[in-house]
Amino acid sequence: MENSPLFKSGHTACAGCGQAIAARMVVEAAGPNTIIANNTGCLEVFTTKFPETAWGVPWIHSLFENSAAVASGVEAALKYLGKKDNINVIAQGGDGSTADIGLQALSGMLERGHDILYVCYDNEAYMNTGVQRSGLTPFDTNTTTSPAGAQSSGNIRPKKPMPEIALAHGIPYVATASAGFPQDIQRKVKKAISIKGPKYIQIHVPCPLGWRHESNQMIPVAKLAVDCGLYPLFEYENGVLIAQKKITPKPVEEYLKSQGRFKHLLNNPEEIKKIQAIADNNIMKYNLKAQA
């Protein structure tokens, strides 16, 4: 890929980092007239170690959980200055800072109706601190705080339904996306910023280190998550499901065996059955199955 003026090369992300690819897609789609507020996390750390920055747009990091509130202040200030119509405001963070510690600030931002796009980069655990489970860690995932053992097959709960939580705020646009489909990310970001009000996009971003797959497998792993139904891609406008990525569902086992974090499940058909049920439910709920 060519160097990007808005998300410059030379940052310190791991090879094959899904979040780095997705973040670049997001800022390039939004364009230079954008201000970003970023939660603490991998993205913040690997892009802005003083005295360097990867960002070619105005960018601010305050704390772990408050990018939605900081962005609310940015947006309010732009309104006061009469500049809001020309500038996009994006708040972004990882899954932990979005669904756990920052959920309250995000809910406030969505409820208040700010003209802000919130982007959650979902790599399904606290990767920056060493792969601890978050509210968006999938069922049965082996993490450092939900380790698989003789008495446990990993994380005991399914993913918190963040897109549904965002939708429940009655906001005009909610979508999921995946680092496996970069152009789809850009299309959704462009659409989101064309709509006034609060928007929520959640992007599935593989983490080779935390998920334990080869760096060059980032895109295939991301695609497999979508293709098996565990990470459905959809768009809601004004509360109505308007589009979903149709799939010819692959068995979840194919996705699970691509990563070390699920290795403990491979000889455990009972657990795999439970995970298949989660995928099947998604396939039904979002009508994912392609017509034969």
Next chain:
Amino acid sequence: MKEFLEGSHAIAEVIRSCKPGVISAYPITPQTHIVEDLAQMVSDGSLKSQFVNVESEHSAASVVLGGSATGVRVYTATSSQGLFYMQEVIFNIAGMRLPVVMTCANRAISAPINIWNDQQDSISLRDAGWFQIYAENNQEAVDFHLIGYRLAEDKRVMLPVMVCMDGFILTHGMEAVDMPEQEKVNKFLPDYDPLYKLDPVKPISMGLLADPDYYMETRFAIQETMKESIGYLADISQEFNSAFGRDYKDLLVEEYQLKDAEKVIVAMGSVCGTIKEAVDELRSKGKKVGLLRIITYRPFPYARVCEALKNVTKVAVLDKAVSLGAYAPIAVEVKAAFYGKKKGPKMVSSFVAGLGGRDITLETIHEIFRRLSTKEVNSDFVDLKPELLKEEYGE
């Protein structure tokens, strides 16, 4: 023009005259009247500002952080638990050198929950890198906000300011206040002209990660600015005096009847009104007593304290907060101020009073002066109720 106003209303009026572009707050007693009045002003159109109602104090502080970083003057107000909930943002705002101004309506800290006044909330955040300026009355509370914005936005300073006013006693008290006229305010406080801001025309990154090679210098820079600001405060208060016809010396301390005083109380905030009355009474009986009022607690005016108390024999420090397990907060500073100095008081006794809204009466003050004739004490709680300390309450 003098008006008879509730403290909170007077603060809302002066904030309106400062024209903040973004206001954000979350309700907590006794701060609420201030932000209710501001919300009404925005609703009526007499204040052109974005009033952002948030879901918590953490977000209130974060919203004003974001607004300030975008180059706009901002305001928030809180109290007690609200201030504590803001704490990490409070430190963050100072570290990012953003000139936020806030009012702390001083209130006790839970548990037990208590909505009444002491100064434990702001004092507990003394290390945050904010100026802390304590008002004795509502006139000062009004003036200190104007001075606060000037100080915070001074390009030599660029640090946040917390104006502290005792909850209920000042926020809900009615006093005659000379409200600054808008024209004079405009002159004294020009529009905020940020050094740097979030703007696509000139993109910058704010809030970067500083590793051990860089972090320490950022803290040093704030420490140096705080020290230098002692002088700026004096200059700004002189300018304020000539603009508004007031008589503030330097906004660091107030010396009351100190000239030949032998026994002096050091205190902070509205209780100083009561102490002045006691001093007047005792002076009329020929007793050589006085008051040293701390106005600016951060940065702490060590040199001014030493100068003011160098010929005093006995000092009593009255704290409306406590550092549990240690010396009381203001007492620590006063004692430290004299460490290694040749001249200074023979005795510095420390008293804790008025916690959780326990009245500090004239009799309390007289008792503290009397106690200066006995042995030195540290963090001695005054006006305790012995009947509540009996064993049956402890079981």
